Amino acid sequence: MNSPNSNFKMFVWLADAGERQSIAFVADTLCEYLQDVEVQDLPTSAPSCSHVVEWMGHVVPVFRLRPGNSNEHVNVVVLRAAANQENGYIALETRNAPVKVEITDGQFEAFDANERPLWREALISGFVHDGQSIPIVHPDLLCSKGFVSTANSYFIKHLRLTA
Amino acid sequence: MIGEKSSLTAYYSLVVAGRTLYLPASDILYLAGKEEVLDIEHIPCIRFNGELYPVYGFREGFIPQPGLQGGDSRAALICSPESGTEPALALSCRAIYKLRANHRPRRLPDFMVGSSPIEGVLRHNTGWECYTSAHQLIEYFEKALRYELPQFQFQNVRLVS
Numbered sequence: 001m002n003s004p005n006s007n008f009k010m011f012v013w014l015a016d017a018g019e020r021q022s023i024a025f026v027a028d029t030l031c032e033y034l035q036d037v038e039v040q041d042l043p044t045s046a047p048s049c050s051h052v053v054e055w056m057g058h059v060v061p062v063f064r065l066r067p068g069n070s071n072e073h074v075n076v077v078v079l080r081a082a083a084n085q086e087n088g089y090i091a092l093e094t095r096n097a098p099v100k101v102e103i104t105d106g107q108f109e110a111f112d113a114n115e116r117p118l119w120r121e122a123l124i125s126g127f128v129h130d131g132q133s134i135p136i137v138h139p140d141l142l143c144s145k146g147f148v149s150t151a152n153s154y155f156i157k158h159l160r161l162t163a
Numbered sequence: 164m165i166g167e168k169s170s171l172t173a174y175y176s177l178v179v180a181g182r183t184l185y186l187p188a189s190d191i192l193y194l195a196g197k198e199e200v201l202d203i204e205h206i207p208c209i210r211f212n213g214e215l216y217p218v219y220g221f222r223e224g225f226i227p228q229p230g231l232q233g234g235d236s237r238a239a240l241i242c243s244p245e246s247g248t249e250p251a252l253a254l255s256c257r258a259i260y261k262l263r264a265n266h267r268p269r270r271l272p273d274f275m276v277g278s279s280p281i282e283g284v285l286r287h288n289t290g291w292e293c294y295t296s297a298h299q300l301i302e303y304f305e306k307a308l309r310y311e312l313p314q315f316q317f318q319n320v321r322l323v324s
Contacts, residue, residue, distance in 0.1 A: 040284075040290060040291050042271070042275070042276070042279075042281060042284070042293065043180075043182055043224070043225055043279075043281070043293070044224075044225045044276075044278075044279040044280060044281055045271070045275050045276050045279050045281065046274065046275055046276075046277075049274065049275045050275075052271070052284065052291065054291070059269040059271070059283075059284055059291065061271060061272060061274075061275045071290075083272075083274075084272045084274075085272065086269070086270050086271060086272050087269075143272065143274045144274070145274065148274045
């Protein structure tokens with residue numbers, strides 16, 4: 001007998017945040033993909049979130065997993081994040097445009113959060129896609145102290161390794 | 164503080180630590196020259212209305228340091244956020260300009276600038292410049308100096324002459 005959720009399906013946006021970190025967002029949290037857009041750095045801000053991008057009249061904080069320069073052109077996704085009480089949006093650098101994928105019930109079960117420790121604090125679920133565990137993260141949780149602290153440590157460690 | 168309907172239109176633009184920092188004009192009470200910076204018991208300070216106020220600056224990376232920084236020739240006396248009119252400390256800077264802008268400053272969230280001397284950004288020409296306030300600067304110095312320069316007790320910022 002099938003379980004009540006056996007036919008469960010949902011769509012998510014799959015994005016490559018760089019550094020071999022693929023993540024997904026629930027469809028309604030993604031606002032827009034901006035290609036080759038200029039970001040501006042802000043000294044003394046959190047290492048993992050030290051740039052801003054202007055979008056629709058808003059100044060949007062940009063999370064990045066690698067060091068960058070001021071006035072650099074990068075690709076970002078703009079995400080709806082009520083936790084940013086200043087304007088309700090954040091952005092995340094991605095390597096290319098996010099892809100919409102359909103996931104089914106069976107894909108959730110095989111997800112292993114330990115494969116993606118960086119995203120643990122921002123995780124709402126996860127699934128397996130092409131043999132990889134993909135965390136589904138919520139933009140509000142990307143703004144949490146826990147995630148920013150983990151991301152800063154990751155960023156600093158990465159900076160040290162690439163120096 | 165930054166408000167949605169800010170009425171601030173006059174700002175000072177200060178060049179500190181190689182960056183430009185904008186402050187509300189009302190947060191700066193006096194502009195001292197290099198020759199006005201005194202050394203009182205090894206504490207660099209300026210005299211204003213008969214009282215002494217310490218001079219602090221930022222070296223590269225916005226690391227707080229006492230005194231005028233290399234290449235700086237000005238010290239802007241910043242008001243205390245509590246009173247809004249009483250001086251608190253002087254900030255070392257290389258250059259200072261006054262300007263008026265129609266744009267309002269945009270505050271940035273705490274997860275981004277929570278432990279930073281910068282409070283937000285202000286549009287200038289085609290880009291965004293760092294914006295701060297006396298409140299944010301003094302809070303940052305209070306926190307940072309506790310660790311960086313324990314020999315300088317921030318509580319004693321105002322030295323009676």
